[in-house]
Amino acid sequence: MTLTMDGRATTFATLYEQHYGAVHAYASRRVGADAADEIAAETFLIAWRRSDAVPDEPLPWLYGVARNVALRQYEATRRQTRAREAAQRERSAPAHFDAAADPAVWEAWDRLRPADREVLALVAWEELSVAEAARVLGCPAPQFSVRLFRARRRLERLLASSPEASSSESSDPTEA
Amino acid sequence: MHPDAITRLRAVNPAAVDPGLGREPVAQASLQRILDSPPVTAPPARRPLTSRGLVLVLAVLVLGVGGALAATDPMGWWSSNPSETHYRVNPDARVPTPVAQQIRCTAGGGGRFRCTPQQERCYQVGQRAPYCKLSGTGLPYQKIDAIPAPPSNSVFSRAGFTKAITKALAARRMTAAHAARFRADLARVPDGFFTELRLAGQYGTYGSGGETKNGRTQVPPVGQAATLVCTDAGRRLSCQDLNGDADAPVGAGVYSAVPGPGWRTVRTPRYIGGLPPGVQFTHAEEQVLIDLLRFGTTTSGSSSHGVQAKPVHIIHLKR
Numbered sequence: 407m408t409l410t411m412d413g414r415a416t417t418f419a420t421l422y423e424q425h426y427g428a429v430h431a432y433a434s435r436r437v438g439a440d441a442a443d444e445i446a447a448e449t450f451l452i453a454w455r456r457s458d459a460v461p462d463e464p465l466p467w468l469y470g471v472a473r474n475v476a477l478r479q480y481e482a483t484r485r486q487t488r489a490r491e492a493a494q495r496e497r498s499a500p501a502h503f504d505a506a507a508d509p510a511v512w513e514a515w516d517r518l519r520p521a522d523r524e525v526l527a528l529v530a531w532e533e534l535s536v537a538e539a540a541r542v543l544g545c546p547a548p549q550f551s552v553r554l555f556r557a558r559r560r561l562e563r564l565l566a567s568s569p570e571a572s573s574s575e576s577s578d579p580t581e582a
Numbered sequence: 583m584h585p586d587a588i589t590r591l592r593a594v595n596p597a598a599v600d601p602g603l604g605r606e607p608v609a610q611a612s613l614q615r616i617l618d619s620p621p622v623t624a625p626p627a628r629r630p631l632t633s634r635g636l637v638l639v640l641a642v643l644v645l646g647v648g649g650a651l652a653a654t655d656p657m658g659w660w661s662s663n664p665s666e667t668h669y670r671v672n673p674d675a676r677v678p679t680p681v682a683q684q685i686r687c688t689a690g691g692g693g694r695f696r697c698t699p700q701q702e703r704c705y706q707v708g709q710r711a712p713y714c715k716l717s718g719t720g721l722p723y724q725k726i727d728a729i730p731a732p733p734s735n736s737v738f739s740r741a742g743f744t745k746a747i748t749k750a751l752a753a754r755r756m757t758a759a760h761a762a763r764f765r766a767d768l769a770r771v772p773d774g775f776f777t778e779l780r781l782a783g784q785y786g787t788y789g790s791g792g793e794t795k796n797g798r799t800q801v802p803p804v805g806q807a808a809t810l811v812c813t814d815a816g817r818r819l820s821c822q823d824l825n826g827d828a829d830a831p832v833g834a835g836v837y838s839a840v841p842g843p844g845w846r847t848v849r850t851p852r853y854i855g856g857l858p859p860g861v862q863f864t865h866a867e868e869q870v871l872i873d874l875l876r877f878g879t880t881t882s883g884s885s886s887h888g889v890q891a892k893p894v895h896i897i898h899l900k901r
Contacts, residue, residue: 422613427600434597435596454619562586
């Protein structure tokens with residue numbers, strides 16, 4: 407497809423092509439692949455309309471926009487579902503997660519609060535630095551560091567209390 | 583020895599980044615649609631709640647429709663901002679407004695609340711100042727408004743705007759020069775603008791939460807609705823969280839949570855903007871809205887957060 411465009415549009419198209427995959431993956435991890443196209447499209451529409459506000463390092467900013475878009479869509483959708491389905495959507499991972507890969511991780515993930523999940527996902531899956539992740543959430547980096555520390559500790563405790571952790575500890579004869 | 587938690591989480595990343603996805607046909611088609619849409623100079627991220635929303639609110643007042651001061655804010659709707667409540671009115675659903683001024687509520691599951699009207703009882707011992715408290719148990723809420731009907735189609739139309747300008751001129755709420763400027767700007771917008779305005783007019787916002795100062799706001803505990811929309815259900819009220827309600831009936835009671843134990847003080851959240859889906863304002867259309875703000879005059883609109891007068895019965899106690 408050949409696009410006809412001026413300089414501003416050319417710059418935007420470059421931004422779009424460079425970061426669309428990352429934004430789409432971000433959305434996919436949070437709302438599932440089905441809705442990721444829509445979230446990504448609206449994110450970049452906002453970026454186009456606010457092109458003056460896009461910083462030189464655009465990815466954390468784009469993630470922040472995508473986060474707000476996803477939250478809005480999630481709230482709007484949740485009002486229209488029955489309570490049981492809404493509760494299930496809150497607790498369970500998106501359908502395409504491979505729970506068989508490390509079931510203990512997913513079980514612990516399910517038990518984490520949404521705020522903890524968001525903090526951990528930004529570092530583990532989006533692979534952002536503390537400073538970048540803090541920009542996504544709109545909080546100071548030191549505050550994000552504290553939130554990350556606490557979220558990580560909660561995850562570790564949940565993993566340590568999982569049946570898999572208990573059985574491996576008891577079956578390893580080399581550990582004192 | 584188990585790898586650390588972050589490493590394990592990384593290993594189960596549910597969606598790998600496809601760096602070439604942006605060049606795929608579907609993504610390119612989406613890009614073309616974005617580039618074809620008119621660019622809109624959006625407000626700065628930290629724009630206060632009243633700014634763009636107030637444009638339309640004042641428009642409503644100038645046009646003589648009335649309504650709660652902060653009721654119309656189509657530039658921001660459902661949001662995770664704990665100090666804002668966004669909803670959409672169902673103009674075809676009308677209910678009587680509950681009479682109860684104060685209610686106490688318990689969660690009924692499924693986002694619904696069971697609420698009962700409560701009386702505020704005041705006690706006075708001797709010459710001391712009376713103290714008042716709400717009877718009953720459950721979370722306290724105070725009525726602040728009823729869901730207003732959105733402006734009628736006849737008002738939010740080219741003819742409606744023109745008529746309102748004439749009316750404002752006659753009432754000397756607008757100068758001749760301002761009216762001429764306004765009419766010229768109106769001539770530059772398409773009829774579709776009024777359609778979008780009518781759509782946007784169905785969305786409303788209430789500021790929720792407690793006192794705001796020094797950049798900090800009081801908000802309810804996590805999980806407690808800041809604002810409820812209620813209808814009569816026999817002796818009780820049937821209520822649900824107004825934030826995110828896409829179907830609020832006209833006339834339903836709007837009840838705001840009363841600050842109490844467990845309320846949190848948070849940094850005043852950044853206002854989350856964005857128009858409802860399908861609504862886009864071009865520069866020329868924004869100019870019409872700015873004209874309303876700049877050239878129109880406000881009547882003394884009633885605040886949607888004012889506490890309504892309520893009868894107080896003081897019970898005198900003997901020392």
